[in-house]
């Protein structure tokens with residue numbers, strides 16, 4: 001890769017910089033420090049900005065959260081993250097959403113579940129946990145490790161919720177973000193606000209397959225480095241640290 005014009009390294013968090021929902025370890029902090037000496041850095045996450053900032057142990061970096069519905073800028077003096085965008089979209093009719101979820105459950109055999117069928121987030125995002133909101137953690141992990149079960153019904157879920165971008169999320173659920181929000185939209189908006197051409201950006205993310213939350217960036221004009229295991233991160237960034 002010709003890094004001459006690269007100014008910004010944007011990256012996913014879970015599965016890219018850390019194990020799912022685990023803290024940032026010393027090796028990855030060091031890798032970020034090295035990148036940060038040469039480039040601006042940005043995390044583009046699926047979770048909330050505050051949650052991400054805690055997970056990375058208050059590492060000094062700007063953070064896009066909730067697929068672009070939130071954006072936080074790191075304040076170097078206060079050593080805090082300052083939320084500069086926090087969009088909430090009123091969810092559509094909840095009953096209608098519940099009915100659509102019930103129809104998917106009946107059609108594809110997911111009528112047995114614990115707790116609720118749909119989780120409504122304050123942002124307007126939705127989670128459809130196939131095993132229910134109160135499912136056992138071990139059962140969730142064992143449910144669909146290769147994502148085949150969810151990819152099989154991905155088109156049906158996306159078709160039932162045309163006002164949302166649908167992602168194969170967590171271990172047993174679908175995450176839905178109201179359109180136009182997804183990581184591509186968020187990154188493009190960030191670039192427009194900073195006057196930064198897409199070609200000056202490299203994105204790094206692990207979830208670039210069908211329904212993955214990085215897929216929208218992977219399929220776009222942004223430069224993209226794929227990563228399949230977060231422990232590979234220091235190797236994956238080598239081309240960005242090579243001398244020009």
Ligand SMILES: [Mg+2]
Pocket residue numbers: 012013014015016205206207
């Ligand atoms: Mg990821």
